[in-house]
Amino acid sequence: xxxxxxxxxxxxxxxxxxxxxxxxxxxxxxxxxxxxxxxxxxxxxxxxxxxxxxxxxxxxxxxxxxxxxxxxxxxxxxxxxxxxxxxxxxxxxxxxxxxxxxxxxxxxxxxxxx
Amino acid sequence: xxxxxxxxxxxxxxxxxxxxxxxxxxxxxxxxxxxxxxxxxxxxxxxxxxxxxxxxxxxxxxxxxxxxxxxxxxxxxxxxxxxxxxxxxxxxxxxxxxxxxxxxxxxxxxxxxx
Numbered sequence: 001x002x003x004x005x006x007x008x009x010x011x012x013x014x015x016x017x018x019x020x021x022x023x024x025x026x027x028x029x030x031x032x033x034x035x036x037x038x039x040x041x042x043x044x045x046x047x048x049x050x051x052x053x054x055x056x057x058x059x060x061x062x063x064x065x066x067x068x069x070x071x072x073x074x075x076x077x078x079x080x081x082x083x084x085x086x087x088x089x090x091x092x093x094x095x096x097x098x099x100x101x102x103x104x105x106x107x108x109x110x111x112x113x114x
Numbered sequence: 115x116x117x118x119x120x121x122x123x124x125x126x127x128x129x130x131x132x133x134x135x136x137x138x139x140x141x142x143x144x145x146x147x148x149x150x151x152x153x154x155x156x157x158x159x160x161x162x163x164x165x166x167x168x169x170x171x172x173x174x175x176x177x178x179x180x181x182x183x184x185x186x187x188x189x190x191x192x193x194x195x196x197x198x199x200x201x202x203x204x205x206x207x208x209x210x211x212x213x214x215x216x217x218x219x220x221x222x223x224x225x226x227x228x
Contacts, residue, residue, distance in 0.1 A: 033216075041153070041203050043218040090159065102149070103207075103216055105159040 003027050006091045006106035013081060014114055021076045021109045023091030031055075032074035033103070034066060035090040043090070049074050078111075086113045116141045118208050118219035126225045127196050135191040135222045137206030143167075148182065148189045149207040153221070159205075165189065196226045 006023040013019055025032060033048040047066040048055055054066065063079045078085060091106040117140040127133045139148065150162040163173065165182050173180045177194045193200055206219040 041221045041223070043205065043221075045216065088157065092159075102161050102164055103151075103159075104161075107158050 002106075004091055004093055004104050004106040006089075006109050008109060009107060010110050010112075012112045012114065015081055015083060017081050018077070018079045019081060019111070020078070021089055021091075021111070023074050023076070023106060025072055025091075025093040025104070027093055027095070027104060028072075029093035029095045029104070030071065031094050032068070032071075033092040033094075034074065034076050035092060035105075036060075037088040037090060037108070039087070046076075046089075047074075081111075081113045083113050086111055116143075116146075116208050116210050116217045118206050118217055120204075120206055120219040120222045122222045123220070124223045124225070126227060128227050129198060130195050131226075132192060132194050133196050133224065133226075135193075135204050135206075135224065137189045137191065137219060139187050139189065139206070139208045141187075141208060141210055143210045145210075147209040149209070149216075150180070150189075150191050151205045151207060151218075152202045153205065154199075154202040162191075162204075193224075196224075198226050198228055200224060201226045 004025045031048055031050045034046040035043050036046050037043050046060050049068045065077045067075045088108045088110045090108045092103045094103050119138045121136055146167045148165045152160045152162055163180055170182050179192045181190045203221045203223045205221045207216050209216045
């Protein structure tokens with residue numbers, strides 16, 4: 001079973017549309033994240049959720065909203081998509097209390113806005 | 115604030131050469147964690163190593179080795195006898211709070227030529 005899975009893997013859409021990317025982890029981790037990787041490969045954290053509580057909210061537009069129905073899921077909803085939103089979005093999880101500190105990443109979702 | 119610098123944007127080597135990827139970090143905390151991740155052309159992010167700030171022992175894992183020097187705030191990564199499969203983007207990362215608040219460096223793209 002995939003530890004961190006995100007869907008869809010590819011998403012092509014028009015400017016102005018609203019879209020969602022789903023993420024699920026079956027590792028029992030306490031914290032989940034969304035990262036954005038731009039065309040230059042730079043990884044920037046967008047959000048993290050710990051036990052359904054938002055604990056990091058970087059300076060991202062409020063068109064982006066994370067939604068966590070439970071500890072195992074952290075979905076990313078994007079309103080009014082813009083060209084600059086084109087990127088690869090990675091979901092990740094980590095166990096706050098475990099002696100690893102390792103981030104487990106999903107395979108990424110490539111969003112293309114036309 | 116935490117910061118990770120990877121001064122080498124791209125490196126090209128010929129197969130079987132040794133190569134060192136540099137990583138310099140900034141943090142005000144005395145307790146922190148350093149990581150290396152690999153992103154091959156297929157796009158997934160693969161965890162390679164974690165080091166905590168109290169453990170300056172160098173580590174070797176097969177052809178990979180890591181040199182942690184607190185005095186220079188560096189955590190360099192060496193690949194010995196490089197192979198074509200080592201071609202990837204390598205990210206150094208820093209976490210100040212255990213398991214959270216990951217900050218990634220800009221990455222170094224390594225190309226190993228046959």
